[in-house]
Amino acid sequence: MEKFLKLGCLVLERQVEKKVQHSIEKLNFGIKVFTYKNFNQLMNDIDKEQIDYVFVDINANKDDLLSFLKRVQSEFPHVVRILLSDTFSHDLVLMTNDIIHLILEKKNLEQNLKTLFIKADKFRQLLTSPELIKMTNAFNNLVVLKPQYMEILQQINRQDSSNKVLCDLIEKNLALSTKVLQVANMTTFAPLKRIQSIGNAVFFIGSNVLRALILNMQVYGIDAGKGNVFRYLAALEKHCYNVAVCSKTIANQFNVSKSISNDCFTAGLLHDIGKLVIMDKVHNWDSIQKLADESDLTIWKAEEAFLGTNHAKIGAYFLGIWNFSDEIIDAVAFHHNPSDCDDKGITPLTFVHIAEAMLRKDQTTTLEEFEKQLDLEYLETLGIKEQTMNYYKSYLGLNDQPDTFGIELAELENNLPIGIETIDTEPKRIKSGKIEIIDT
Numbered sequence: 001m002e003k004f005l006k007l008g009c010l011v012l013e014r015q016v017e018k019k020v021q022h023s024i025e026k027l028n029f030g031i032k033v034f035t036y037k038n039f040n041q042l043m044n045d046i047d048k049e050q051i052d053y054v055f056v057d058i059n060a061n062k063d064d065l066l067s068f069l070k071r072v073q074s075e076f077p078h079v080v081r082i083l084l085s086d087t088f089s090h091d092l093v094l095m096t097n098d099i100i101h102l103i104l105e106k107k108n109l110e111q112n113l114k115t116l117f118i119k120a121d122k123f124r125q126l127l128t129s130p131e132l133i134k135m136t137n138a139f140n141n142l143v144v145l146k147p148q149y150m151e152i153l154q155q156i157n158r159q160d161s162s163n164k165v166l167c168d169l170i171e172k173n174l175a176l177s178t179k180v181l182q183v184a185n186m187t188t189f190a191p192l193k194r195i196q197s198i199g200n201a202v203f204f205i206g207s208n209v210l211r212a213l214i215l216n217m218q219v220y221g222i223d224a225g226k227g228n229v230f231r232y233l234a235a236l237e238k239h240c241y242n243v244a245v246c247s248k249t250i251a252n253q254f255n256v257s258k259s260i261s262n263d264c265f266t267a268g269l270l271h272d273i274g275k276l277v278i279m280d281k282v283h284n285w286d287s288i289q290k291l292a293d294e295s296d297l298t299i300w301k302a303e304e305a306f307l308g309t310n311h312a313k314i315g316a317y318f319l320g321i322w323n324f325s326d327e328i329i330d331a332v333a334f335h336h337n338p339s340d341c342d343d344k345g346i347t348p349l350t351f352v353h354i355a356e357a358m359l360r361k362d363q364t365t366t367l368e369e370f371e372k373q374l375d376l377e378y379l380e381t382l383g384i385k386e387q388t389m390n391y392y393k394s395y396l397g398l399n400d401q402p403d404t405f406g407i408e409l410a411e412l413e414n415n416l417p418i419g420i421e422t423i424d425t426e427p428k429r430i431k432s433g434k435i436e437i438i439d440t
Contacts, residue, residue, distance in 0.1 A: 012059050039065075052080065056082075245268070264348045336353075
């Protein structure tokens with residue numbers, strides 16, 4: 001029996017309701033729409049019909065709307081909550097930010113719905129059961145952003161986005177402004193001179209890197225007093241940042257386009273966000289780690305043994321909800337097993353996979369150890385296996401090629417995210433022939 005995505009829709013305007021129906025009918029996969037005129041009826045059907053998404057109209061009675069969204073959040077946290085609005089505003093974000101996942105403007109509804117559901121359908125398939133989807137959607141610490149971050153993301157996503165408005169919003173947030181300038185001035189982004197304005201910084205790093213930085217700050221800025229996840233949070237953040245810098249450095253050395261190079265940084269920064277969901281929602285994370293250690297399994301293979309899926313696929317599902325590009329989502333979904341990806345070209349996935357192999361917790365230092373971490377068949381298909389191995393030999397100092405790679409990676413020590421400097425265990429500098437990365 002075909003599994004439909006089920007959408008509960010409460011829209012007051014008949015014209016908008018027709019637009020939703022028409023947009024969904026044009027998609028070539030199963031979405032079943034249930035329409036409602038009151039919140040009680042929709043609430044009763046969420047469990048009965050196993051609804052996956054709720055679309056609600058901002059023009060509904062304000063008190064009823066907020067009460068409904070809070071109740072759905074409490075009783076059915078796995079249901080994706082989407083607000084349809086005539087326009088986007090700061091007041092709207094403040095009113096609804098902690099109880100919704102997305103705000104969609106009605107004027108751009110058709111394109112937004114198409115993008116949302118194409119990605120949702122593709123990446124729900126990565127998760128093997130309805131229970132995993134529910135567990136993932138319920139991790140609100142990631143998908144519900146702080147008001148100032150949501151306002152910036154909404155501005156990025158607008159078709160009529162204003163660069164001035166975007167920069168003004170960023171400048172109002174000291175932590176984000178500092179991070180944006182810090183990343184833009186890294187040598188991996190190769191500015192011609194020091195960048196001192198937010199406008200120039202945003203131009204250099206691009207919208208995808210900006211979005212990744214916002215999500216990264218949200219995820220690792222969670223109150224550190226809650227649950228199992230926080231024992232691993234600092235080390236995981238360091239690892240993701242290292243992979244971001246390393247993958248972009250490698251991409252630059254392979255002379256790929258600026259777009260691919262920047263997307264490498266984005267994907268590297270976000271590649272392990274699925275681990276946070278597992279740590280927070282699965283109570284046997286320690287058992288997963290124990291299985292990996294005792295059975296000589298990688299952590300993602302141990303996750304699959306316990307859950308039927310892994311952190312990479314869970315992370316990709318999240319990025320699909322947040323409308324990242326397919327290239328970035330693929331890099332997250334398949335960074336351990338790139339041969340499983342349908343796209344067989346040289347993409348951000350290529351360099352995130354290589355960087356992950358270099359920065360393994362077991363401190364890959366020899367050519368043989370490096371080979372064990374790589375999907376050699378994938379690299380052979382791309383025609384870059386020999387180039388990759390020669391490049392790593394150069395990094396180890398085993399041939400006569402100049403060692404520019406180690407110079408690029410050495411900046412890891414001095415370009416850590418805001419707040420990292422206060423953590424007791426400092427990440428080690430990466431030098432030629434030595435890889436000393438924090439154990440994750």
